[in-house]
Amino acid sequence: MDDTLDPFEIRVLAVLAEKEGLTPDNYPLSLNALTNGCNQLSSRDPVMQLSEDTVADVLARLSEKKLVNTVNQSGSRVTKYEHRMRIKWTLEQDKITVLTMLMLRGLQTAGEIRTRSGRMHEFRSVAEVETALQFLIDKYPPLVASVQAPGTREPRYGQLLGGEESFARESTASAYGGAASSSGGAGRSSGGSSGADAERIAALEAEVASLRADLATLSEEFAAFKRSFE
Numbered sequence: 007m008d009d010t011l012d013p014f015e016i017r018v019l020a021v022l023a024e025k026e027g028l029t030p031d032n033y034p035l036s037l038n039a040l041t042n043g044c045n046q047l048s049s050r051d052p053v054m055q056l057s058e059d060t061v062a063d064v065l066a067r068l069s070e071k072k073l074v075n076t077v078n079q080s081g082s083r084v085t086k087y088e089h090r091m092r093i094k095w096t097l098e099q100d101k102i103t104v105l106t107m108l109m110l111r112g113l114q115t116a117g118e119i120r121t122r123s124g125r126m127h128e129f130r131s132v133a134e135v136e137t138a139l140q141f142l143i144d145k146y147p148p149l150v151a152s153v154q155a156p157g158t159r160e161p162r163y164g165q166l167l168g169g170e171e172s173f174a175r176e177s178t179a180s181a182y183g184g185a186a187s188s189s190g191g192a193g194r195s196s197g198g199s200s201g202a203d204a205e206r207i208a209a210l211e212a213e214v215a216s217l218r219a220d221l222a223t224l225s226e227e228f229a230a231f232k233r234s235f236e
Contacts, residue, residue, distance in 0.1 A: 009071050010167065010168055010169040010172075011071075011167045011168055012168070013052075013054075013168065014054075014056065014060065014061075014064045015064055015067060015068055015073075016109050016165070016167055016168060017044050017050075017054055017056070017109070017110075018040065018044060018061060018064045018065065018068060018074075019068060019073055019074070019089055019091065019109065019167075020106050020109035020110045021035075021040060021043035021044050021046075021110075022034075022035060022040065022074070022087060022088060022089035023089050023091060023102055023105075023106040023109075024043070024106050024110060024126065025039070025040075025043055026088070026089065027099075027102075027103065027106075027125065027126035027127065028125050028126060033088065034075075034077045034079075034086035034087050034088040035086055035087055035088075036084045036085070036086050036087075037058055037061060037062060037065075037085070037087070038058065040061055040065075040087060041056060041057070041058050041061045044056045044061060049110060049111065049122070050110060050111070051110070051111045051112045052112075065087055072090060072094055073089060073090050073091065073094055074087055074088070074089055074090060075087070075088050075089075075090055091105070095145070095149065099126075099127050100127050100129070100134070100138045101138050101141055101142055102126075102127075103123045103126040103127035103138075104119055104123070104135060104138045104139055104142065104150075105142060105149060105150065105165060106123075106126065107119045107122055107123050107126075108150065108163060108164055108165040109165050109167065112164065112176060112180070113153070113162040113163065113164045113176060113177065113180045114162060114163060114164075115160045115161070115162055115163070116132050116135040116136045116139060116160070116163070117132050117135075117160070119135050119139075119163070120132050120134075120135045123135075139152070139163050147166075148166055149165060149166055149167065150163055150164065150165055150166060151163070151164060151166055151170075151173055152164075153173075153177040153180075153181075155177075155180070155181040156181070162177075162180065164176055164177065
């Protein structure tokens, strides 16, 4: 990538793209709603704690890179923001969805991406996800790369927006973490929550966080509406 992004820029951009797909009625996002989305505890890896001032600084940098637009809607005193990934990199919704999942949650298999992306874009099969991934890999410069850790059957994919060195560090950390998890989890086929249960819980947590962000946006808009009569 000519213009690599730092982790905060990747998070802000990804949240804008995610909320566009999940809550289109409340998109573009206010600074408050965007900050809440960045600090969400579910569906985020890593979890971050950003202040509104930090997010505002990040938005300014992304705007300079032509990746974010400022939107001033008629009748609203609250400035809102939208991403421009679709235009910047000529991406359709399936590719935006795949890239967003990787930006929000790190390295994943095609199957994991399909399971987690249903509300943004409905992939009918893992093969459709793989087609979108290959498109992102084949772009110039590439936006996605794949890695296969020793002892695993499926490759995992990650975004390259932070540069190849960042991807290499994440791949190495993931490989060691995966090996430790695999050895530590041997023989635990029946105890605790299944992967499906964990995925459902994560989806519910994401929905609760999304509703909280929506409520914060509505509160801001209502406050602006009241001020217009004062």
